[in-house]
Amino acid sequence: MDNSKPTKHIIFNHGKESGPWGSKITKMAEHAKTLGNFTVHSIDYQDLTTPEQRVERLVNYAQDLKGEIIFIGSSMGGYVSTVASTQISIKGLLLLAPAFYLKGYEVKEPSTPCKNTIIIHGWNDDIVPYQNSVKFSQQHKAKLVLVDDGHRLSSSRQELNSELDKIIKESYSAKL
Numbered sequence: 001m002d003n004s005k006p007t008k009h010i011i012f013n014h015g016k017e018s019g020p021w022g023s024k025i026t027k028m029a030e031h032a033k034t035l036g037n038f039t040v041h042s043i044d045y046q047d048l049t050t051p052e053q054r055v056e057r058l059v060n061y062a063q064d065l066k067g068e069i070i071f072i073g074s075s076m077g078g079y080v081s082t083v084a085s086t087q088i089s090i091k092g093l094l095l096l097a098p099a100f101y102l103k104g105y106e107v108k109e110p111s112t113p114c115k116n117t118i119i120i121h122g123w124n125d126d127i128v129p130y131q132n133s134v135k136f137s138q139q140h141k142a143k144l145v146l147v148d149d150g151h152r153l154s155s156s157r158q159e160l161n162s163e164l165d166k167i168i169k170e171s172y173s174a175k176l
Contacts, residue, residue, distance in 0.1 A: 007067030008172055012042040013058060013077030016099075020044040024074060024096070024153065024160070031161045035168055039067075051079055051099075052106050058084040070171050072164070075099050075128060075151065078119075085112040092171035093117040094163060095142075097125055097151050100132045110136065116170045117142035118163050120156065122149035 010032050012025045020042040021029075029040045043061055045054045058080055062069055070092040073081030078098025085093055093114045098121075100110055119142055121133040130146060137144035145163060147156045 007065070008036065008038045009062075009065050009067055009069045010038050010040050010168075011058070011062060011069060011071050011081075012040070013054070013071065013073040013081050014042065014045060015075030015077050018074070019046055025072075027157060028072065028160055028164055031164060032168065035165065036172065038168075045077075045080075050106075051076055051083075051104075054080040055083045055087075059087045062088045062090075068172065070094065070167060072096070072167075073098060074153075079105060079107075079110060082110045082112050083107050085114050090114050091116060092167040094167045095119045095133075096153055096160070097121050097128050098133060098136070099128050100136050102128065102132075111140060115141075116167065118145065118167050119143070120145045120147060120153060120159060120163055122147055122151060122153055122156070124149060125151040127151040 014020055025042055032038055032040055048054050069090045071081035071090050072094040074096040076099045078095035093112055119133045119137055121130045123130055123146055147159050149156045
């Protein structure tokens with residue numbers, strides 16, 4: 001094994017009412033493992049009550065990793081991934097119906113220095129309005145993919161995997 005190559009990490013960050021290995025994260029992690037040699041992580045935040053506690057846990061976790069990192073966050077996990085990206089250098093940011101511009105979140109105007117950002121959001125989201133992702137995408141020149149789906153994006157597996165392919169390709173210059 002060539003230890004001179006940096007390790008590649010994908011860190012999944014789940015939403016408020018889900019867990020670290022929910023069906024969406026599990027399926028995306030399985031897909032990611034077929035695309036290359038990545039270490040896949042999914043942090044458990046179920047014991048934490050605020051998004052800011054989750055940001056702190058993610059930053060502490062990620063700063064100990066060696067190599068290059070992609071953050072993938074769903075709903076509150078999208079907010080957490082974005083805020084953490086201002087403290088940890090990452091190669092890519094994939095956000096699934098991110099919980100931006102909502103009451104109870106400390107950072108009212110989230111931003112990221114990551115230029116490789118993709119957002120997937122459902123037109124029919126009844127928890128986080130898709131317009132929030134439109135606003136963020138416009139402000140940060142992020143790629144936005146709107147799909148005919150709801151908050152959980154359960155009918156958009158193909159789009160999720162397609163955008164996962166793209167974020168990995170852009171982040172690691174991988175041939176897929």
